[in-house]
Amino acid sequence: MEGGDHLAHERKKAQFDVEAMKIVWAGSRHAFEVSDRISKLVASDPAFRKDNRPMLSRKELFKNTLRKAAYAWKRIIELRLSEEEASKLRFYVDEPAFTDLHWGMFLPAIKGQGTEEQQQKWLPLAYKMQIIGCYAQTELGHGSNSSKWWPGGLGKISTHAVVYARLITDGQDHGVHGFIVQLRSLDDHSPLPGITVGDIGMKFGNGAYNTMDNGVLRFDHVRIPRDQMLMKVSQVSREGKYSQSNVPRQLVYGTMVFVRQTIVADASCALSRAVCIATRYSAVRRQFGSQNGGPETQVIDYKTQQSRLFPLLASAYAFRFVGEWLKWLYTDVTQRLQANDFSTLPEAHACTAGLKSLTTAATADGIEECRKLCGGHGYLCSSGLPELFAVYVPACTYEGDNTVLLLQVARFLVKTLSQLGSGKQPVGTTAYMGQVEHLMQCHCNVQKAEDWLKPAVILEAFEARSARMSVACAKNLSKFTNPEEGFAELSGDLVEAAIAHCQLIIVSKFIEKLQQDIPGKGVKQQLGVLCNIYALFLLHKHQGDFLSTGCITPKQAYLANEQLRALYSQARPNAIALVDAFNYTDHYLGSILGCYDGNVYPKLYEAAWKDPLNDSVVPDGYREYIWPMLKQQLRTARL
Amino acid sequence: MEGGDHLAHERKKAQFDVEAMKIVWAGSRHAFEVSDRISKLVASDPAFRKDNRPMLSRKELFKNTLRKAAYAWKRIIELRLSEEEASKLRFYVDEPAFTDLHWGMFLPAIKGQGTEEQQQKWLPLAYKMQIIGCYAQTELGHGSNSSKWWPGGLGKISTHAVVYARLITDGQDHGVHGFIVQLRSLDDHSPLPGITVGDIGMKFGNGAYNTMDNGVLRFDHVRIPRDQMLMKVSQVSREGKYSQSNVPRQLVYGTMVFVRQTIVADASCALSRAVCIATRYSAVRRQFGSQNGGPETQVIDYKTQQSRLFPLLASAYAFRFVGEWLKWLYTDVTQRLQANDFSTLPEAHACTAGLKSLTTAATADGIEECRKLCGGHGYLCSSGLPELFAVYVPACTYEGDNTVLLLQVARFLVKTLSQLGSGKQPVGTTAYMGQVEHLMQCHCNVQKAEDWLKPAVILEAFEARSARMSVACAKNLSKFTNPEEGFAELSGDLVEAAIAHCQLIIVSKFIEKLQQDIPGKGVKQQLGVLCNIYALFLLHKHQGDFLSTGCITPKQAYLANEQLRALYSQARPNAIALVDAFNYTDHYLGSILGCYDGNVYPKLYEAAWKDPLNDSVVPDGYREYIWPMLKQQLRTARL
Ligand SMILES: Cc1cc2nc3c(=O)[nH]c(=O)nc-3n(C[C@H](O)[C@H](O)[C@H](O)COP(=O)(O)OP(=O)(O)OC[C@H]3O[C@@H](n4cnc5c(N)ncnc54)[C@H](O)[C@@H]3O)c2cc1C
Ligand SMILES: Cc1cc2nc3c(=O)[nH]c(=O)nc-3n(C[C@H](O)[C@H](O)[C@H](O)COP(=O)(O)OP(=O)(O)OC[C@H]3O[C@@H](n4cnc5c(N)ncnc54)[C@H](O)[C@@H]3O)c2cc1C
Ligand SMILES: [Ca+2]
Structure with a gap:
């Protein structure tokens, strides 16, 4: 059992074409080819080794980063890499610098x-x-x-x-x-x-x-x-x-749209890495059921494990696609700016601010959840997850604190609503607000669990929830004589409305993606399962929003949850292949628990012995501190 | 502005007797006196310095821990400390060993x-x-x-x-x-x-x-x-x-009750530390409102900041009191065991398992939220929060993985319900299940926001929610021919029912605490505010549970949230004093952002220069890696 692929039996279960899914994940065949080539280049070059990072002192660590940065630049020049390739290379070196x-x-x-x-x-x-x-x-x-x-x-x-x-x-x-x-x-x-x-x-x-x-x-x-x-x-x-000058000030916002769009793309990378590790390890790990004596179960077969893990897998894909769309949005906004058309800029700005906030928050929490999903072993640096969390989490703070950004989105939503009266049509991701009258009174007509699989049903529920929450805020705001005071007082509710709006954007972009032509056996179907998992998981998590606004009934909420369970069972046999589709090298993953071949335990055992504490069998400090303690000689010991 | 107490104006605002609150937090005057004396002993002894920890290599770090452990033991002997004092000393040394x-x-x-x-x-x-x-x-x-x-x-x-x-x-x-x-x-x-x-x-x-x-x-x-x-x-x-032997096997469970009870107590310590840091810093930090030009606001005055921070402050107190009660429970169970009375053991066992899971999960998440509440500066080691998170978070995994523990609680709840028919009266924290018929059909009669301040109203809502969720699980389980299969399939719902039950326990123990005689001007009133914040925050967060089970109406959910906002305003002037009541030394807190005098910025500035990277103005590696890059000499550089 030592060699070979310990996850081969899992890979055989997949009901779709993994190679085709890799192209979808990468965005295009070209993007896949570049990523694949450059990631292997980095992985195979010992100069880019990173598994020793946790053991280095700050100075050693920093010097090593300077070396890698210089070496990477040297390689970029030597290999005459394009700008795209160079930036991929820096990405796969995977070390902030x-x-x-x-x-x-x-x-x-x-x-x-x-x-x-x-x-x-x-x-x-x-x-x-x-x-x-x-x-x-x-x-x-x-x-x-x-x-x-x-x-x-x-x-x-x-x-x-x-x-x-x-x-x-x-x-x-x-x-x-x-x-x-x-x-x-x-x-x-x-x-x-x-x-x-x-x-x-x-x-x-x-x-x-x-x-x-x-x-x-x-x-x-x-x-x-x-x-x-x-x-x-x-x-x-x-x-x-x-x-x-006569250059419009708004141009500056274009740069923010650009930077935040890259942050959303990074979110899907970081989350997919964590999910890849937790998914593979959940298939490797076996535990007795809580009733002792049962056979050992792969922990990925526990429904609780699935209900924590699969929504994160679905989120990784959802963030990938919304990130792709944001890239398009940025191009679109830029072209309009150049043509002096500023009409979509505020909407694009609010939308990227909100998506930056949502995806970074969910990714940070998701990485930590993946770590917990690995039990004790996730706490070891060799699992890769502690470092991934620590390096990722400031994305919630830099380029705009997430709470402050959501308040900006809320401000935009309230403004959009207030302008409806004067006939100004909302654009882009706020277009649904144009149907606010319908959305305020529509009824969800889900009767059985499978009804929740219909994109139109999901979309309407999410639109109605978001619209009703924003309208409720606007109504409550109008009770204040000083609008700024009202905004401050109600900012908690406003943030929740902004979140509802941004979740709708992600769900709707996933649904739009599925309306495209997607080649490859079973690929579209698997993405459909993930899209439904993402939407119904959110619906369950935020049940309170949907119920309190009367968008759905308790019975319908119950059916959604039932459908969600069924979707987990559908995702289960495809889970390993769905993370293989990210096409991450073991170097990039940087995790023993997530290694491609699943041969986890011998690798953990071996890695342990490399800790500096194991340089000697009897630790430094034994003579001075432990021996006098055991021998009751502390009184006279110099400590 | 350099010297003095930068938070003096905040401390003056307090509407209660902080010294009396310190006694309540500690549990008794005796406990306060011991904690106060020992924590100052540790803080004043340079041998227990810990601010250099992040900079030490693993070997240095470990050797230093051995030294501290030996030195602590030496001091314990020299000072003839009691067992209680010795264990407090180890606690305030604050270093796992x-x-x-x-x-x-x-x-x-x-x-x-x-x-x-x-x-x-x-x-x-x-x-x-x-x-x-x-x-x-x-x-x-x-x-x-x-x-x-x-x-x-x-x-x-x-x-x-x-x-x-x-x-x-x-x-x-x-x-x-x-x-x-x-x-x-x-x-x-x-x-x-x-x-x-x-x-x-x-x-x-x-x-x-x-x-x-x-x-x-x-x-x-x-x-x-x-x-x-x-x-x-x-x-x-x-x-x-x-x-x-004739010694009953169940005795072993007594040990688990003991160990998990200490973990709940530790949760309130860790969370209160983080909350103390974030609260003090939120009063120090000022930012412009999102509409530029307004005056600089203390960030603690933002409602969003309050709605994230104050529930954690309330949770710290809630966990403290439930931990105190668990200590009593352990004594009670032990005495019963010695008298061969095993009747309360399963309930005590389930209850400690569930509370261990709930409090550790909320504490780990709460520490990280406090870190985010400090903005960028929370990401610095000198804030103390990264280390506090990293050292605390395995509590979610050791002594029973939190999800596995909740499944045990759920199993116990289902069993309790099934035994109701055969007339077995539920005991202790499950006693309310005896009123299941009433709880299945009762109606919350909140009409205005202040009605949510009544303990009986809160209690009934939480009992009804928990009972209804458990009953729904039991009903769904009965549809399966194989009960274990049903349990596995529905484990997601079962975990949610277990959480509802454990939250009820914490809320009800907080309410019981308030029924006791609590001396000190304004102390009981402040605790009342915190208790209501804790309960209504949970109610808002888990609105979906309360609404889907019909325990409350959307209108009542809205009123609860309105009341919650009002409670935040009541807590605001007391916030600093409420964290002062923890009586933590700056040594124990280990955080520049949380320092008692609030003089944060000069201390941050000074601390930065101690980083080894600042040993030299031009960093190690400049000649080898940066100079050749700037001078376009990389081709010939050896890297
Ligand atoms: C810092 C630290 C200190 C420790 N100290 C000690 C020590 O002193 N002595 C000691 O003996 N041990 C110690 N441990 C080990 C600790 O007790 C285990 O890590 C813990 O019991 C969890 O088990 P595991 O790591 O095997 O996780 P796993 O059980 O492998 O968990 C992996 C995942 O599977 C899920 N899962 C597992 N079983 C089930 C189930 N039946 N149903 C549903 N889901 C399930 C979990 O929820 C989790 O998501 C320590 C661990 C840590 C992190
Ligand atoms: C790893 C890292 C890298 C960085 N890199 C750079 C860099 O290269 N260049 C650079 O210039 N900066 C950089 N920064 C700084 C970063 O941009 C700021 O940390 C970020 O903008 C947040 O501001 P702050 O730290 O002042 O937080 P604060 O604004 O002080 O936030 C503290 C709390 O107050 C709340 N708050 C603040 N304002 C409001 C408001 N108006 N309404 C409601 N709540 C509010 C926040 O939500 C938060 O909870 C970096 C930070 C980090 C952590
Ligand atoms: Ca280190």
Whole structure:
């Protein structure tokens, strides 16, 4: 039993074409081919080894990250990788680094907010990494005397930063603007005069985000040349006069839509990784039933295990597809902006804000649930799950705190409703609000469990729930004389309405996906099962919303739950193949519990002995501390 | 602004006597006095410093733990501390160590399962720490050839273990029994012949549980002397004959009730710590409202912040009181057992299993929510929250996986219901099931929001919900011809019914607490607010249960939520004082964000510079990796 594929019997059970599903997951044959090739390239190169991360000290860890970043860049050049391939390579190296901020924030900020001239000056330097940049917005505390605090890449590596600061000319405060500031000498890396910069210290977890030099920055009388203010939207003239350009301010929102769309895509990656680990291990793990004496059961066959695991599997697919759609949305918005059409921007902005919040929150919780689904062994670093959680979870906070984002969505929903009266038609993901009269009084006509499999039934229930929750908020808000006070007082309900709206978006995009042509034996059918699991799981979890708004009856809620159980049974034989479809290498997964061949126990046993504590049989400290204790000699021991 | 108490204005707002609340929280004046004295003793002794934990390598960390354990033992002897004081001292040292298992599992196992003779032989050695023991039950995998895996203290320190293994005599399998096994030489600590033992490797987080040597153990032809089988309940004679003693087997359950009761008490400690940090920091932190330009608001004044934070504050108190009650329950059960009265044991067993599951799950999630409530800064190790989460979260898994425990509770509930017909009166926390007929048809008569403040109203709603969910499960189970199959199929619903039952227990014990005489100005009133917050928060969160079973109407659910909002406003001015009442030292809290004086920012700034990465301004690795990158020299660089 030592060698071979311990999950072969599971793989044989699959009722669909896994290879075809891989293409669907990747988005296209081309995307699959690139991912597959680059992930194998990384996995097969010992320079990208990462299993030792939890054991390294902060300094060793960080130095190792610098090595990997330099080596990755070297390979990118040597292999003449395209931009797409290069970014995939960084993705599969799977280690947060200053390069994330350089490529993901510094460059886009200059592209988005710099003038043509500024772009021509700075972008070529940045593209060749002759300068390294970060994005410095957040501050340590409140008040004017604060430091920049948190920017990734700032602490130890960046030579430059886009710094956000108040612009004051002639004693007038023009608000926050972006500036390109050089921080360190390009010769010896020492901070320039007047600049104090350092790392802000250890963060959550082993390895994890500690590979990143999140930094602190203080200025003491530092002069920033006028032409290093990012001046696409507003300018300061040589004479110190402030003015706005004719470029619309809204352009800036386009960048936010872009960044948040990538965060949604990352959510599906992180969640699918955790689900892949928990699913494979649940098929490997056997336990007695709670009535002793029964035969040993694969824990994946317990309904409780399924009811915790399969909704997360379905969520991973749901987030993948909504992420794909957001990519399209971003392209669409960009094209419209270029044509001076701003009509869809607020909706797109609210939609990406909400989806960022929802998918990151569900992913963070989902990773931790997957860890618990692995029982005790999930608590070991070698399971990969602790580090995956620790490295992922700040996504709930950065690029907009999740609660603050939901409040923005709620504000948009209330506004959309209030404009219905004046005849303004809601667009995009809020289009259903146009049918608000119907949605306020429609009745769900589910009679038997299978009725819940109909997309139209699901969609109407979710639309009605969301519309009714938003309308209830709007009604309650109208009772306040001061709208802002009302908004503050009711913000708890408003957040719940925003969540209902965003869940509807994800469900409806999954349903839309299924209306497309999807090739491959059984592929579409499996996705249908997952879509229904996702929707009915949400419906069960948020039963209270659906019942209190009268969208469904208790009997219908009961039938939905019954149908959900039946769906779990349908998903069960396909579970392993559904996670194989992610096409993750063992290197990328970084988990003994999730290894492809399922040969978990010998690998766990072997890995244990590599812990530094096992360097010696008798541990360091035995003579000084344990021996005197056992021998009752502590009184005289020096401790 | 640098010195002084930055939270003084908050402390002045309190509407109750904080000193009196401290006594309530501690349980008695005596308990308060001991905790206060010992926690200050630990806090003031630099030998117990712990803020460097995240930066230590595994070996340094572990050696440091050995030192602290020996030093603590030395102090316990020098100061002639009582057992109560000694255990408090270990508690406030706040670092998992082999001693936890020695005192918490090894000793109780011998006391619970050893004969008088065995106790006389082993206990004195263990009490003086002339031997160090652990508790070895869990195995790596399934199958007969597996290793012991996970026991704390086993990896590097224990000289002895209580090992659970199958007893086979004359070819007959008598099931799992406990054996005292010596693992290491008492002279030089080397493992005895045939014994392989080591550490299982790094676990979740920085510092955290990595101070513990969870271990792996293999035996190769090791003989265990017959008299080292724990023989209180069953014996093997010199001639190899197996027999049962007249001591009832159920005694063993008493030990489980004991251990799980301590876990519930620990839950309230861990959750209150996190809540204390998040509450103080929420009063320190200021942010602009989402509509820019408004004045800076303390984030604790946002309703969304309150609706996430205050239920956790209320839960900490709720868990404290239910834990106190469980301590009483354990004493009661023990006395009954000694009088050969087993009538309450199954109920006590189910109740502790369920409460262990509920409180540990809510605490783990609650700590993480508190971390998020602190925004980005909660992600720093110096906030204390990452380590608190990582060290706490395995409580959801050890001493019974939480899902498995809930299934046991559900089994007990179904059994209780089925015995109603035969006239068996349910006892203790299931007594309400005796009124099942009333509970199936009663109507909640809440008409206005304040009606939800009445304990009787809350209690009936929670009882009706729990009874109806259990009855629905029982009805659905009866449709299956094979009851075990039904139980497996419906286990998702059964778990939900078990949760409803356990939430009722916590709510009802909080209400019972309030029926006692509680001295101190305003103390009882504040606890009343917290009790109502706890109950109405649960009601809102699980609205779906209450509505689908028809226990309340949508209108009543709405009124409950309205009342909840009003309660948050009442709690707000008392929030800081309510966490001050935990009486935690800054040492025990281990969090810059939670420090008593609220002077957060200068401390964060100062702490950052202690990170090893800041040892040098230009980081290690710059010359090898960053310089060649900036200078386009990578092609020739050795990486
Ligand atoms: C790993 C990591 C990487 C980061 N990288 C960068 C970077 O590269 N560059 C950079 O500039 N920054 C970076 N940040 C900072 C990040 O953008 C901020 O942490 C984030 O914007 C949240 O702000 P905050 O930390 O001030 O939280 P706070 O705003 O202080 O949040 C604290 C609490 O207050 C609540 N709250 C705040 N405002 C409101 C409101 N208006 N209404 C209701 N509730 C409110 C929040 O919900 C939260 O519960 C990073 C942070 C992390 C953790
Ligand atoms: C930090 C830590 C310290 C520990 N210390 C000790 C120690 O000192 N001594 C010791 O002996 N052990 C110790 N343990 C082991 C611990 O007791 C086990 O991890 C725990 O009992 C859970 O068992 P498991 O790991 O086998 O999980 P599993 O049982 O494999 O759980 C995996 C999944 O299967 C599900 N599952 C399992 N059985 C069923 C069922 N019957 N019905 C439905 N679902 C089921 C679970 O819900 C879970 O989702 C420790 C563990 C940890 C993490
Ligand atoms: Ca570490």
